[in-house]
Amino acid sequence: FVERTLAIFKPDVVQKQITDELEEIILSAGFTILQKKRLVMTPEQASDFYAEHYGKLFFPSLVAYMSSGPLTVMVLAKASAITYWRELIGPTNAVKARQTHPDSLRAIYGTDETRNGFHGSDSLYTADREIRFFFSDSIVEPIPRGQ
Numbered sequence: 001f002v003e004r005t006l007a008i009f010k011p012d013v014v015q016k017q018i019t020d021e022l023e024e025i026i027l028s029a030g031f032t033i034l035q036k037k038r039l040v041m042t043p044e045q046a047s048d049f050y051a052e053h054y055g056k057l058f059f060p061s062l063v064a065y066m067s068s069g070p071l072t073v074m075v076l077a078k079a080s081a082i083t084y085w086r087e088l089i090g091p092t093n094a095v096k097a098r099q100t101h102p103d104s105l106r107a108i109y110g111t112d113e114t115r116n117g118f119h120g121s122d123s124l125y126t127a128d129r130e131i132r133f134f135f136s137d138s139i140v141e142p143i144p145r146g147q
């Protein structure tokens with residue numbers, strides 16, 4: 001069934017100025033872009049977004065990275081969008097992705113394990129939370145028909 005997922009282009013990717021190119025990839029993969037915005041998170045907002053990782057060794061560098069510059073945040077819709085978007089971006093670690101999934105977006109555009117270029121929600125529950133986090137007014141919009 002048609003799902004929504006939250007996609008983020010992280011600061012290392014936004015800096016490359018390839019957002020248009022990436023949007024074309026997303027559209028030709030069959031996703032609909034329901035919402036899109038560019039924003040900079042404060043360290044507090046980044047900590048809140050990644051609260052589940054609080055206490056992990058990489059948490060401080062994750063928060064610093066995610067608040068280091070503009071993000072492009074999108075709500076994508078497609079049948080099984082959550083799985084498909086995660087497949088398209090590839091494994092978490094961009095360095096390893098270059099070996100195992102060389103065609104994935106993280107392999108091509110990501111930097112390393114923390115600065116991995118892209119985010120995708122990992123379940124229906126987290127997609128709902130993450131979409132509300134960035135688009136608190138959008139959840140009532142119907143998903144377009146015929147997808």
Ligand code: CMP
Binds near residue numbers: 053115116120
């Ligand atoms: P993301 O999919 O946004 O979800 C959590 C983020 O934390 C992840 O992408 C990476 O940016 C970072 N991350 C996850 N695991 C590790 C790890 N083992 N070492 C460093 N950074 C990580």
